[in-house]
Amino acid sequence: MPQYILKRLMGTLGVMLVIAILAFFFVHMLPGDPVRMIAGEDATFQEMEILRQKLGLNLPLHQQFYLFMVNLLQLDFGTSLISGDAVYDVLSHRYVLTAKLTLVSLWFIPAGIILGVVAATHKSRFLDRACMVFSVSGISVPEFWFGLILIQVFAVKLQWFNPTGFQSLADLTLPAITVGMMGTAVIARFTRSAFLDVLSENYIQTARAKGVKRFNVTYVHALRNAMLPIITVIGLQIGFILSGSIVVEAIFGLPGLGSLLIESVVARDHPVVQTLLLLYSFHFVMINFVVDVLYTVINPQVRLK
Known part of the structure; x- marks a missing residue:
């Protein structure tokens, strides 16, 4: 190792x-x-x-x-x-807010896995179709449109949240929902597909024939082996949130890395743009590294070669 x-x-x-x-x-x-x-x-x-x-x-x-x-x-x-x-110094102040948005948006990981597992265990039934309708909708709806709808409903009409700006963690609720919606949809689809592939394996059928409890078959044997492709997708989605929340930050007026990139490109601030590109790339490179290491934790049979 x-x-x-x-x-x-x-x-x-x-x-x-x-x-x-x-x-x-x-x-x-x-x-x-x-x-x-x-x-x-x-x-x-x-x-x-x-x-x-x-x-x-x-x-x-x-x-x-x-x-x-x-x-x-x-x-x-x-x-x-x-x-x-x-x-x-310029990036450190902005990075804190983007990191907070990313942490709040991590709700999409358990939500996506749960939806995918529910869809797979209820294949071709109502819950499966409902989860997949949500998944397709989440992938298809543009983030900027979904964010504007949330602002119109929950900030303008109901006045539960501030429409723009950042004063407290509560102001990250709508941006986190906007950012996490697509991640939830993507993970749900991949989880369903990976889970169905594992459920069709012979050792799953053998476990069921031996009388192993359905919960153990589903959440101990099947989910563990289905997690490899799911972890890859989760890592990519976290990278997209850290590096790709440009549109969401612009819509909600959040002074994070995304809005800083827009400002720097417009102002031709070369040092800031170069550093942001390096930082975004570093996020993806390190996330891929962590994902590869997690492979061996989840499945020790994976060879490190």
């Missing part, structure tokens, strides 16, 4: 290095001049050149890339071109 973890961590570093290179050149391919965005439309050519030199944007691209990589290896993510604050 330690050798496997070390090998995977080394592979993770290689992946992050490639992502860092791609992130740098992708950001510099964005149209628009960040100096013009900072200096304003009324700035003279001389003022822009002074500012460009101050920010280091007058250097050739390969020199900027060299400095970027050197600073990155030292965990120095640079300074925001707009606010002048360290990128680490």
